[in-house]
Amino acid sequence: MTAAVADTRFAPRAAGARQLAGTGALVRLALRRDRVMIPVWVAVILMMVLSMPGSLKSVYSTAAERADIAQSMATNSSMRALYGPVFADSIGGLTAWRIGVYGGLFAAVMSLLIVVRHTRDEEESGRQELVSSAMVGRRAPLTAALLAALVADAATALLVAGGLASQGGGGALALGLAIAATGMVFATMAAIVAQLTESARLAKGLTSAVLGLAFVLRAAGDSGTSGSGGGSSVLTWLSPLGWLENTRAFADERWWVLLLFVAGVAAQGAAAYGLAGRRDIGMSFLPSRPGPASGRLGTAGALAWRLQRGSVFGWSAGFLVAGIAFGGMTQGATDLVGDNQKTRDIIERMGGQSGVTDAFLATMVGMLGMVAALYIVSSVLRLSGEETSQRAEPVLAAAVGRLRWAAGHLAIAFGGAALIMVLGGLGLGIGYGGNFGPVLGACLTQLAAIWVIGGLAVLLFGVFPRAAVAAWAVAGIALLIGWIGPAFELPQPVMNLSPFGHLPKLPGGEMTWTPVLILLAIAAVFVAAGLTGLRRRDLSN
Amino acid sequence: MTKAMTVSELHKSFGRTRALDGLDLDVEAGEVHGFLGPNGAGKSTTIRVLLGLLRADSGAVQLLGGDPWADAVALHRKVAYVPGDVTLWRNLSGGEVIDLYGRLRGGLDKARRADLIERFELDPTKKGRAYSKGNRQKVALVAAFASDVDVLILDEPTSGLDPLMEEVFQEYVKEAARERGRTVLLSSHILSEVESLCDRISIIRKGRTVETGSLSELRHLTRTSVTAELASAPNGLAQLPGVHDLDIQGLRVKLQVDSDKLDAVLRSLTGSGVRSLASTPPTLEELFLRHYQDDGAGGTEGARAAEGAVSR
Numbered sequence: 001m002t003a004a005v006a007d008t009r010f011a012p013r014a015a016g017a018r019q020l021a022g023t024g025a026l027v028r029l030a031l032r033r034d035r036v037m038i039p040v041w042v043a044v045i046l047m048m049v050l051s052m053p054g055s056l057k058s059v060y061s062t063a064a065e066r067a068d069i070a071q072s073m074a075t076n077s078s079m080r081a082l083y084g085p086v087f088a089d090s091i092g093g094l095t096a097w098r099i100g101v102y103g104g105l106f107a108a109v110m111s112l113l114i115v116v117r118h119t120r121d122e123e124e125s126g127r128q129e130l131v132s133s134a135m136v137g138r139r140a141p142l143t144a145a146l147l148a149a150l151v152a153d154a155a156t157a158l159l160v161a162g163g164l165a166s167q168g169g170g171g172a173l174a175l176g177l178a179i180a181a182t183g184m185v186f187a188t189m190a191a192i193v194a195q196l197t198e199s200a201r202l203a204k205g206l207t208s209a210v211l212g213l214a215f216v217l218r219a220a221g222d223s224g225t226s227g228s229g230g231g232s233s234v235l236t237w238l239s240p241l242g243w244l245e246n247t248r249a250f251a252d253e254r255w256w257v258l259l260l261f262v263a264g265v266a267a268q269g270a271a272a273y274g275l276a277g278r279r280d281i282g283m284s285f286l287p288s289r290p291g292p293a294s295g296r297l298g299t300a301g302a303l304a305w306r307l308q309r310g311s312v313f314g315w316s317a318g319f320l321v322a323g324i325a326f327g328g329m330t331q332g333a334t335d336l337v338g339d340n341q342k343t344r345d346i347i348e349r350m351g352g353q354s355g356v357t358d359a360f361l362a363t364m365v366g367m368l369g370m371v372a373a374l375y376i377v378s379s380v381l382r383l384s385g386e387e388t389s390q391r392a393e394p395v396l397a398a399a400v401g402r403l404r405w406a407a408g409h410l411a412i413a414f415g416g417a418a419l420i421m422v423l424g425g426l427g428l429g430i431g432y433g434g435n436f437g438p439v440l441g442a443c444l445t446q447l448a449a450i451w452v453i454g455g456l457a458v459l460l461f462g463v464f465p466r467a468a469v470a471a472w473a474v475a476g477i478a479l480l481i482g483w484i485g486p487a488f489e490l491p492q493p494v495m496n497l498s499p500f501g502h503l504p505k506l507p508g509g510e511m512t513w514t515p516v517l518i519l520l521a522i523a524a525v526f527v528a529a530g531l532t533g534l535r536r537r538d539l540s541n
Numbered sequence: 542m543t544k545a546m547t548v549s550e551l552h553k554s555f556g557r558t559r560a561l562d563g564l565d566l567d568v569e570a571g572e573v574h575g576f577l578g579p580n581g582a583g584k585s586t587t588i589r590v591l592l593g594l595l596r597a598d599s600g601a602v603q604l605l606g607g608d609p610w611a612d613a614v615a616l617h618r619k620v621a622y623v624p625g626d627v628t629l630w631r632n633l634s635g636g637e638v639i640d641l642y643g644r645l646r647g648g649l650d651k652a653r654r655a656d657l658i659e660r661f662e663l664d665p666t667k668k669g670r671a672y673s674k675g676n677r678q679k680v681a682l683v684a685a686f687a688s689d690v691d692v693l694i695l696d697e698p699t700s701g702l703d704p705l706m707e708e709v710f711q712e713y714v715k716e717a718a719r720e721r722g723r724t725v726l727l728s729s730h731i732l733s734e735v736e737s738l739c740d741r742i743s744i745i746r747k748g749r750t751v752e753t754g755s756l757s758e759l760r761h762l763t764r765t766s767v768t769a770e771l772a773s774a775p776n777g778l779a780q781l782p783g784v785h786d787l788d789i790q791g792l793r794v795k796l797q798v799d800s801d802k803l804d805a806v807l808r809s810l811t812g813s814g815v816r817s818l819a820s821t822p823p824t825l826e827e828l829f830l831r832h833y834q835d836d837g838a839g840g841t842e843g844a845r846a847a848e849g850a851v852s853r
Contacts, residue, residue: 124631282670288668290666291636291668292637293666294637295633295634298641303641306632306633390624390626390628393594394622394642394681396592397592398642398646399614399617399647400617538594
């Protein structure tokens with residue numbers, strides 16, 4: 001948008017208008033197609049942000065307590081790495097500290113998904129050709145995708161600003177705008193990446209990797225600086241998530257930081273339009289190379305591995321790096337000032353019973369586990385993707401039984417979840433500096449809950465194939481309960497809805513086998529029921 | 542002759558939609574069987590039931606003497622299938638897909654594979670999306686013809702192929718049936734393809750079989766148009782059974798007659814003395830259009846519409 005205007009400035013006006021012909025219709029199409037996805041994302045971000053003031057108020061009821069927690073958090077490098085520095089000890093200031101970066105992270109994921117979905121996905125599926133053959137300008141599809149992301153981000157900004165207005169209008173607006181602007185930075189980043197690769201899946205993966213890098217840069221930068229008063233390090237300033245926290249919402253807002261976002265969005269947008277104008281529809285700057293004239297793939301299992309190996313490698317690398325980063329943060333956890341009982345309480349509720357370090361590690365392990373649930377859902381749902389795209393049909397029309405076909409993908413889903421959790425555990429051990437045993441054990445224990453969610457995905461796919469995507473909602477709810485539950489003091493029955501709520505708090509807590517075994521049994525029943533359903537039902541066409 | 546496929550009284554519904562409503566199909570071993578019908582008649586649904594991808598609601602289905610649902614894997618060793626719309630994996634080359642399908646079936650004839658790739662002018666090193674519609678079809682066709690199987694099930698397999706490639710396709714189907722004794726079930730809308738390849742055909746409409754037999758048998762079921770110039774005024778033509786659309790202008794006669802009643806009409810005409818005679822056997826198009834028409838069972842209207850379509 002900004003970029004479009006900037007870029008067509010010197011062209012005759014009519015030509016610019018022609019380039020954008022049909023944008024309005026395409027935006028409406030995009031919003032119509034995303035009429036469920038965008039509201040759900042916005043609602044989740046909103047719930048995360050707006051639940052904060054209440055839970056902070058209930059945990060730290062007096063100003064003195066809040067000053068105390070602000071002081072301890074500000075001087076603790078682990079906490080700074082995880083949440084960023086604390087700039088003010090008001091309810092609003094603590095809200096921005098605790099949730100700002102994560103609100104931005106979610107907005108970024110939402111935005112990159114929207115943009116890739118309406119650009120590269122459309123070209124890869126061949127739909128774009130038909131659309132572009134109509135009265136649709138060359139720049140209209142990209143513009144429409146970015147506008148759809150802008151609508152989602154603007155709605156987020158407005159609702160966040162409105163919802164937090166009682167904490168201070170300026171701060172609320174700054175936080176809302178910063179979260180939305182982070183979303184737009186990654187929307188335009190996705191727009192660039194979508195020009196580079198022919199695969200929508202790869203475009204999403206690569207943009208997510210950039211987002212992960214932005215988080216790590218910010219965390220590394222924040223853990224290094226001593227916090228209150230001093231400015232952020234260079235590393236933090238390299239990350240859009242660092243810009244977000246540096247708008248200092250509710251703490252003498254620094255509005256000029258928003259200009260960084262504007263500049264970033266404009267530059268990236270211009271680059272995306274530049275690249276898009278220099279390529280043909282469906283093509284990319286990283287073209288796919290020719291493959292072998294004959295192949296060695298000979299079994300359904302080998303095919304499944306071939307299709308999923310890229311994503312397994314990506315997740316493995318991500319978990320190892322995240323583990324090392326989180327492990328590194330843990331070293332500082334013991335610095336935590338211990339005289340605030342409430343702080344201890346919340347840390348302990350977040351995942352542990354004894355020892356702040358163990359509690360911190362347990363929290364990290366729990367986070368890895370919940371993210372691994374997203375991996376297992378995406379991996380199991382490859383089956384659904386193969387079926388609905390008609391690629392499963394000829395394979396199953398060959399001498400391949402349905403169970404054998406499914407088994408290949410499920411081995412990768414369930415085994416892959418174990419692999420990435422082990423790598424995450426190794427990373428934690430490396431980052432923390434030794435004592436791998438308890439951390440690895442804790443990571444493996446998470447598998448019981450991860451597999452339950454994977455099993456539920458198998459069940460949905462096998463018995464209710466049209467509702468298979470609901471597995472994402474299940475994983476999302478588990479993530480949300482695990483994420484905001486402890487801070488929000490959700491009642492135990494609600495916490496118990498998530499399989500993660502039944503796991504022993506490890507490391508540090510006591511290993512209790514009963515719930516783990518029960519979860520494993522539930523997972524096995526789900527998988528068995530799903531496969532039975534798959535064997536009996538019609539293949540969708 | 543043994544049957545390669547038998548389907549009788551097959552019913553299949555999707556929710557409230559009745560896809561198959563008592564369909565019958567018999568395919569002899571070693572024949573090329575044309576499977577025809579308008580869009581949405583249930584051809585692909587029948588094929589999916591035959592492949593064990595869908596489960597029949599009721600009715601008997603046999604493929605190579607086995608139950609396609611229960612014995613799917615064993616039967617599929619002997620079956621190659623080409624869908625009408627082939628989708629490939631983005632990151633797999635055509636060659637890899639051909640070899641994969643070969644191995645997933647009973648095996649692949651390397652020499653034939655090379656021969657087919659050359660004849661179809663296919664570049665096996667391209668990947669998934671890089672192939673055009675026609676080339677994606679070729680990938681599946683090469684895999685099917687090179688596979689060591691007894692039955693080929695082809696569901697509108699040549700959509701997107703150019704006429705040259707269509708010819709290559711027809712050669713391979715003929716060779717598969719005549720020289721290798723394979724059974725072919727060919728669903729198609731391309732009438733020339735059906736005419737040149739199929740030993741017998743079945744026409745289905747709204748989930749039921751409306752006609753089955755060899756082409757010459759089916760031709761008998763439709764009408765021949767006759768135009769004659771006579772020596773004297775015609776006599777009693779209107780009373781003959783099977784005569785339609787009779788148009789007499791002096792000594793000129795135009796009429797349509799059911800093909801199996803042609804004999805009596807000719808006798809009557811020669812009775813009046815024939816100066817010139819033109820008789821057009823029903824074209825395949827007429828035959829199909831008559832069956833494809835919505836109320837084609839009524840006959841006249843369908844035939845007229847068919848006439849109109851053909852004379853254009």
